[in-house]
Amino acid sequence: MKRMLSALPASAAMALALTGSAVAGDWYPYPVEVWDPPFNMESPRKTMDYVPLEKAAEKWDICVSFPHMKDAYWLGVDYGITEEAKRLGVKANVVEAGGYTELNTQISQIEDCVSAGADAVVIGAISFDGLNNLVKEIRSKDIPVIDVINGMSSSELSAKSLVSFGEMGAKAGEFLAKVHPAGGKAAKVAWFPGPAGAGWVEAGNTGFQSAIADSSVELVDTKYGDTGKEAQAKLVEDALEAYPDLNYIVGTAVTAEAAVPILRARGLTDQVKIVSYYYTPGVDRGIARGQILAAPTDSTVIQGRIAVDQAVRILEGKGYQKHVGPALYVVTQENHGKFDPASTLAPNGFSPIFSVD
Incomplete structure (x- = not known):
């Protein structure tokens, strides 16, 4: 696989990601983790340095489907995908279903895209x-399917670009x-993982609850x-109505953003903290202003870019990683x-x- 991946120590990957030196001008090389065997989040991982193709050999037509464009998280994915399509010289047609209740709309939009x-x-x-049957149908036509950001359970996917x-x-x-380590005073937390049934939400919920299990964090709701x-x-x-003695609101980025003005209006910014x-x-902005304590970043723009590169590599019969995602790190008020x-x-x-034409 020409120039795609070379080993990069984890410490170097963290430093590179945090300083952003890989994303000034050309976005690559970028520190990523590669799962092997792929499609199993429990698989062993290697930290490596991702380098995409310089240009596509043909002007491929790539269909991209998002759950929605309601928040800036998906704008970041859209930016990454469309910029990489422009850089590689391929077409991109982006559709969005309108929300996490709109599975049938997403399926219909993708079917229309494939038909076109x-x-x-x-x-x-x-x-x-919920999209496994659709993935099977698309793959039966020898069309690559890339799973980006959220995760799907289908074993017939061509590749995953996600963390x-x-x-x-x-x-x-x-x-x-x-x-709030074990043995300390209890810290009462309300947790807002996102829409029930979405793969990323169930995974996030499991990870969060496991991480606080042996601490003095008390999950009240x-x-x-x-x-x-x-x-x-x-x-x-x-x-806030149900738990007047709440100490933390932890959850999606939209939860955190919504909580800032609500806590200010209620005079609770000193009592209730946000993650x-x-x-x-x-x-x-919330972290910069001292309103939000911290948040991990999954380098959303990069995930979108890698998904496009994976699609082009597969179409052109070039070597590719089946399951790759940017190295995670936590942004705090301090860093x-x-x-x-x-x-x-x-x-x-x-x-x-x-x-993108």
Whole structure:
């Protein structure tokens, strides 16, 4: 596999990711983890240095499906995918289903994309299991299917560009457990993992709960819900009403963003602290302003870029990694000044791009 991967020590990978030196100008090389055997998050991993193709040999047509574009997290994925499509010289057609309740819409949109002549499909899945029949059908036509960000259970996928959301949740939990070790005063936490049934949410929930198991963190409530800001704000309000002695709100980036003005309005910013388990511009601002304590980043933009590169490599019969994701790290108020957001966030003022010709 020409120039694609070379070993990179974990410490170097962490430093490279945090300083952002890999994303100024050309985004690569970028520190990643490779699962072997693939498609099993429990598999052994190697930390390596990802280098994509310089250009595609043909102007391939890539269909990309997202659950929604309601928050800036998916804007980051859109930015990564469309920028990499431009850089490689391929087409991209991006569709979004409108939310995590819209599985049938996502399936229909992807079917339409394939019928229109897509050479490959990249899917940010609404459901862990709910698209498996569709994946099987697409693969029967010898069309590559790349699983990006959220995760699917199908064994027939061509490749995965994603991280362990179990570890994302665990990193948020570990942050709290370090502040509140076993034997200390209980810290009461309300936890907002996201929409029930999504693969990334179930993984994040398991990781978070495992990480706080042997600490003085007391999980008083778990509230599932769509990642629209209105839905998450309602859940936060409900938790604050039910638990007036709450110490932490921990959950999705949308939860964290929604919680900031609610806590300010209620005069609770000193009592209730906020931790997110993934990263968005709102979380970035919150950490910079001292309103949010910390959040792990999964280098969302890079995941999108890698998914496009995987699709092109497969179409062109070139070597590729079947299961790869950027190395995770936690951004805190202390190290925020060293964090380059280009790996994770779309530029300020970026609007969704649905077509690259």
